[in-house]
Amino acid sequence: MSEPTINRRDLLLATGLSTASLALASVAGATNRENQKGKSVAGLRHAPLKTVRVGFIGVGARGSGHVYSHLRLEGVEIKAICDPHLPSANAAVKQCTDLGRPAPTLYTNGDKDYLNMVKRDDIDIVVIATPWVTHAPMSIAAMRAGMHAFVEVPMATTIDDLWDMVDTAEQTQRHCMMMENVCYGREELMVLNMVRQGVLGELLHGEGAYIHDLRGQMNEVGHGTGSWRTLEYTKRNGNLYPTHGLGPVAQYMSINRGDRFDFMSSVSSNSRVRETYAKEHYPVGHPHHGLKFVCGDINTSIIRTVNGKTLMVQWDEQLPRPYNRLNLIQGTKGVWGGYPDRLALDGSADDWTEGDGLKKFYDQYEHPLFKRMGEESKRNGGHGGMDFLMWWRTIYCLRNGEPLDQDVYDGASWSVVGPLSEKSVKNRGRSVDFPDFTRGNWKTTPPLGIVS
Numbered sequence: 001m002s003e004p005t006i007n008r009r010d011l012l013l014a015t016g017l018s019t020a021s022l023a024l025a026s027v028a029g030a031t032n033r034e035n036q037k038g039k040s041v042a043g044l045r046h047a048p049l050k051t052v053r054v055g056f057i058g059v060g061a062r063g064s065g066h067v068y069s070h071l072r073l074e075g076v077e078i079k080a081i082c083d084p085h086l087p088s089a090n091a092a093v094k095q096c097t098d099l100g101r102p103a104p105t106l107y108t109n110g111d112k113d114y115l116n117m118v119k120r121d122d123i124d125i126v127v128i129a130t131p132w133v134t135h136a137p138m139s140i141a142a143m144r145a146g147m148h149a150f151v152e153v154p155m156a157t158t159i160d161d162l163w164d165m166v167d168t169a170e171q172t173q174r175h176c177m178m179m180e181n182v183c184y185g186r187e188e189l190m191v192l193n194m195v196r197q198g199v200l201g202e203l204l205h206g207e208g209a210y211i212h213d214l215r216g217q218m219n220e221v222g223h224g225t226g227s228w229r230t231l232e233y234t235k236r237n238g239n240l241y242p243t244h245g246l247g248p249v250a251q252y253m254s255i256n257r258g259d260r261f262d263f264m265s266s267v268s269s270n271s272r273v274r275e276t277y278a279k280e281h282y283p284v285g286h287p288h289h290g291l292k293f294v295c296g297d298i299n300t301s302i303i304r305t306v307n308g309k310t311l312m313v314q315w316d317e318q319l320p321r322p323y324n325r326l327n328l329i330q331g332t333k334g335v336w337g338g339y340p341d342r343l344a345l346d347g348s349a350d351d352w353t354e355g356d357g358l359k360k361f362y363d364q365y366e367h368p369l370f371k372r373m374g375e376e377s378k379r380n381g382g383h384g385g386m387d388f389l390m391w392w393r394t395i396y397c398l399r400n401g402e403p404l405d406q407d408v409y410d411g412a413s414w415s416v417v418g419p420l421s422e423k424s425v426k427n428r429g430r431s432v433d434f435p436d437f438t439r440g441n442w443k444t445t446p447p448l449g450i451v452s
Contacts, residue, residue, distance in 0.1 A: 038170030042445045048401040055080040055123040059092035063129035069391040072380045082107035082114045118145040131228045136161035148175040153243045155411035162412040169408040178411030180247040184389040188248040189367035195252045201333030208245025209314040211324040233295040238421030239315040243414040245325040254447040261434040264303040266424035268296025273318045368452045412437040
């Protein structure tokens with residue numbers, strides 16, 4: 001059965017959450033908020049939901065894919081669609097009705113109509129796929145209304161917003177999960193299984209990246225990802241999109257589950273390529289022709305954990321270079337590297353094992369989740385099936401009362417690399433400390449297991 005409906009006023013009174021308390025949180029120290037603690041949500045469980053009732057905020061390029069996945073999952077009902085862009089909203093409704101499903105209620109009356117959607121009593125989770133700066137207020141509104149929030153990457157772009165999301169999750173005892181789909185890639189799941197079985201020994205170093213030439217997004221004006229994302233490069237200088245490469249490596253290293261990020265240093269190159277691209281591809285008078293881009297074309301950050309592991313995280317969304325997430329993890333017994341996939345183990349590390357030579361390792365260490373749902377995921381979801389697999393696993397957890405694989409602390413710790421990198425870049429690469437979003441609970445939270 002679905003969880004009992006929560007009266008919004010009773011929820012706010014019971015949790016002590018109010019506009020005033022959120023205002024106080026927003027002016028608290030940006031590094032840590034030791035005195036703002038609710039109850040930890042590490043390992044949070046809720047009563048099983050027989051049917052997961054879903055509302056979507058944002059159903060454009062990314063959000064429409066989430067609608068597609070949910071329509072192919074058992075035990076899911078799509079109740080509402082919120083998007084002020086009518087063609088996108090109507091297309092999402094058509095996805096539902098074309099499969100014989102009831103038409104969801106539409107909320108299309110401006111950018112704040114999501115506040116009306118979350119007043120409903122028949123929605124369990126809200127899926128948020130909107131511009132980055134809206135992630136925090138939308139997630140907080142959903143959680144305050146008694147709903148679980150699932151938000152696109154990065155979770156937020158400021159330290160204060162990330163703390164507000166953590167505080168709200170703890171105060172409301174609601175899930176707030178950043179939808180890091182790369183953690184559900186076949187390679188990443190298999191490497192996690194290898195790490196948990198000790199194949200690479202004690203972990204010492206990792207490398208993750210988001211290297212993806214996205215200059216073509218600048219063609220979008222007025223609507224679409226490029227219409228708002230292009231402007232981010234004119235205002236910020238650092239790693240603007242850290243989580244795709246970082247998330248899986250952080251899971252290998254059990255960050256927030258026995259270790260945590262301690263401090264980091266970050267540097268950016270000159271900013272060159274986007275300005276040149278804009279002048280060459282858009283005429284005078286085009287909104288993007290004369291933009292002044294301040295974000296370095298490539299950013300490199302170095303992180304050290306409390307327990308002495310190191311990570312390199314790179315970001316580059318504009319240089320002419322093949323797509324790469326690096327996905328490298330080095331231990332005392334060997335190393336795995338991605339792009340292309342390759343493995344070197346102690347005793348045979350003079351050369352990489354690649355290509356067909358990796359088959360025996362995939363056969364031996366294929367993650368049970370991919371064994372069960374991998375082929376179906378590839379048929380039903382984007383990015384090689386990782387999108388559908390993420391949602392299949394998430395809905396499974398909600399319907400069975402299990403903890404989620406990613407929690408609000410993961411989303412905050414992975415996303416905070418963005419604003420921390422900006423601070424470090426501004427200060428000639430000087431190190432900056434990570435907030436401990438878990439408030440010390442990382443010491444006792446068990447590592448993410450290998451679900452069977």
